[in-house]
Amino acid sequence: MTWWKEGIIYQIYPRSFRDSNSDGIGDIRGIIDKLDYVASLGIDIIWLNPVFESPNDDNGYDISDYYSIHPEFGSMKDFDELLESIHNRGMRLLMDLVVNHTSDEHAWFLKSKENAINPYHDFYFWLPGKEGSPPNNWISFFGGSAWEYEPDLDAYYLHLFTRKQPDLNWENEQVRKEVQDITRFWLDKGIDGFRLDVIPLISKRLDFPEADLSDFGKVIETVYSNGPRVHEYLQELNKEVFSNYDMKTVGEGPGITQKTVNDYVAADRKELDMIFHLDHMSIDHGPQGRFDPVAFDLPAFKEIFSSWDQAVGDRGWLSIFLDNHDFPRMVSRFGNDGEFRVESSKLLAMLILTMRGTPCIYFGSEIGMTNVAFDSLLDYRDVETLNYYEIYKQNSDFDELDFLNLVHRQGRDNVRTPMQWDHSAHAGFTTGEPWIKLNPRYTEINVENDLASDASIIHFYRDLIKIRKAHPALVYGEFELLYPNHPQLFAYLRTTGDESFLILLNFSEDQMEIPTELYGYKEVIGNYRVSHDHEKLKSWEARLLTSH
Ligand code: TEU
Numbered sequence: 001m002t003w004w005k006e007g008i009i010y011q012i013y014p015r016s017f018r019d020s021n022s023d024g025i026g027d028i029r030g031i032i033d034k035l036d037y038v039a040s041l042g043i044d045i046i047w048l049n050p051v052f053e054s055p056n057d058d059n060g061y062d063i064s065d066y067y068s069i070h071p072e073f074g075s076m077k078d079f080d081e082l083l084e085s086i087h088n089r090g091m092r093l094l095m096d097l098v099v100n101h102t103s104d105e106h107a108w109f110l111k112s113k114e115n116a117i118n119p120y121h122d123f124y125f126w127l128p129g130k131e132g133s134p135p136n137n138w139i140s141f142f143g144g145s146a147w148e149y150e151p152d153l154d155a156y157y158l159h160l161f162t163r164k165q166p167d168l169n170w171e172n173e174q175v176r177k178e179v180q181d182i183t184r185f186w187l188d189k190g191i192d193g194f195r196l197d198v199i200p201l202i203s204k205r206l207d208f209p210e211a212d213l214s215d216f217g218k219v220i221e222t223v224y225s226n227g228p229r230v231h232e233y234l235q236e237l238n239k240e241v242f243s244n245y246d247m248k249t250v251g252e253g254p255g256i257t258q259k260t261v262n263d264y265v266a267a268d269r270k271e272l273d274m275i276f277h278l279d280h281m282s283i284d285h286g287p288q289g290r291f292d293p294v295a296f297d298l299p300a301f302k303e304i305f306s307s308w309d310q311a312v313g314d315r316g317w318l319s320i321f322l323d324n325h326d327f328p329r330m331v332s333r334f335g336n337d338g339e340f341r342v343e344s345s346k347l348l349a350m351l352i353l354t355m356r357g358t359p360c361i362y363f364g365s366e367i368g369m370t371n372v373a374f375d376s377l378l379d380y381r382d383v384e385t386l387n388y389y390e391i392y393k394q395n396s397d398f399d400e401l402d403f404l405n406l407v408h409r410q411g412r413d414n415v416r417t418p419m420q421w422d423h424s425a426h427a428g429f430t431t432g433e434p435w436i437k438l439n440p441r442y443t444e445i446n447v448e449n450d451l452a453s454d455a456s457i458i459h460f461y462r463d464l465i466k467i468r469k470a471h472p473a474l475v476y477g478e479f480e481l482l483y484p485n486h487p488q489l490f491a492y493l494r495t496t497g498d499e500s501f502l503i504l505l506n507f508s509e510d511q512m513e514i515p516t517e518l519y520g521y522k523e524v525i526g527n528y529r530v531s532h533d534h535e536k537l538k539s540w541e542a543r544l545l546t547s548h
């Protein structure tokens with residue numbers, strides 16, 4: 001069993017999953033208490049977002065000590081118990097490793113900024129300004145300049161994310177040795193691998209060229225990502241550490257291209273085992289990113305899945321997802337979170353669970369959790385949202401309500417509201433004051449309700465996961481997109497030598513005729529339980545069919 005290809009990943013955002021000590025913050029003990037629930041879904045692998053010491057400028061993606069667990073989440077003893085409990089249930093744990101940057105409160109950075117002569121100074125990128133301006137025009141993913149001026153040094157340091165997330169200088173061999181030590185420490189504890197945060201960014205173009213900011217997606221691809229030594233660094237880390245353990249890696253790949261993807265994940269490259277590309281995650285982003293939205297286009301969405309499957313082929317491997325802690329809830333973004341919330345949640349589940357690549361399910365998708373629309377920006381927590389609010393406020397035509405609507409549609413806090421366990425106060429997430437408000441729809445959308453109804457989304461996930469595990473064609477089969485230009489039908493085949501599946505997804509509330517050449521397949525599972533004619537697809541109807 002190739003566990004990392006045939007298994008199902010469940011992503012847990014620890015801050016929002018389950019609070020065990022009433023401080024309103026999810027924690028490790030809370031996760032331990034819910035492992036039976038996670039295992040009952042048919043999950044094999046848990047990807048845990050960062051739990052290391054951090055000032056939480058970017059909710060743990062700004063690490064100040066890689067060797068300690070943030071006290072908010074618990075102790076190292078709690079972590080050891082979590083790992084053992086996961087293993088006891090036959091599941092595995094991937095930890096989230098953020099080594100493109102650290103927190104500015106990490107000891108290395110505190111030393112680095114002391115003076116220009118100590119051995120930690122070159123752990124980061126320090127450059128002189130140009131006539132009182134930053135070294136170049138690079139901007140942060142979170143808005144504003146990617147350079148922060150340090151008066152004592154009369155120099156700027158690079159931060160592709162917030163100013164509290166200075167980029168590590170991987171050119172410095174000592175940095176690479178420290179990363180090797182960190183990964184060895186956690187692997188020696190027995191974890192099963194890592195999700196590697198923004199890993200294509202770790203090699204910088206040392207001429208720091210000016211960027212054409214008219215298309216930020218292009219800047220990520222051609223200026224920030226895929227730098228000259230990225231593969232050398234990954235091959236070194238794999239050789240020095242990964243190859244000595246029974247472990248696997250999944251990279252987060254902003255900016256990777258279909259041409260370069262197998263340079264990262266082809267087995268013979270000995271770099272990463274699998275990767276998340278993010279092309280479908282920017283499908284409704286305009287040139288200025290998520291807060292510059294454009295309309296969703298299904299044929300373009302289908303083409304992304306088809307062309308990435310083609311690009312990776314059988315040389316490499318992807319992990320397939322439709323949302324995570326950085327992007328809005330998939331049922332609100334790609335489905336219909338109103339009248340057809342249940343049907344479209346099941347349709348999106350069928351997409352994730354019938355594609356070639358390791359399915360990655362974000363916590364709460366299994367009950368169809370939706371975006372939230374807080375009525376005040378004071379209710380929002382995400383540094384990306386709050387940074388852009390400050391930037392947009394400076395525009396002459398700024399309108400607070402317009403911006404709030406943008407946040408409702410595209411903000412990351414949509415996916416960071418607490419897990420909805422039941423209809424009790426705070427949805428059973430906490431008995432304290434939650435760090436972020438719950439989605440008020442928890443009274444109708446919660447685990448308790450879904451477990452009680454066998455027509456629920458949870459049971460559909462369980463059934464689909466069982467079906468995927470019973471049929472290698474759904475894991476390893478060739479993928480063939482049908483009707484690429486159809487405006488509402490996402491139809492494709494998954495085939496191996498001896499089995500063939502047809503998947504029909506009606507991405508619309510409009511009923512539609514099924515093309516006659518698709519008759520004759522036998523239904524395996526569908527998201528409508530009432531019997532239906534084989535000539536039509538109902539609103540948001542999804543069907544998995546087999547050729548025999
Ligand atoms: O995300 C990087 C990334 O590609 C997304 O953050 C996205 O590009 C961004 O939200 C702009 O829209 C990783 C982590 O997943 C994210 O949570 C961190 O904030 C970021 O890196 C910095 O570590």
Ligand code: CA
Nearest residue numbers: 019021025027
């Ligand atoms: Ca807690």
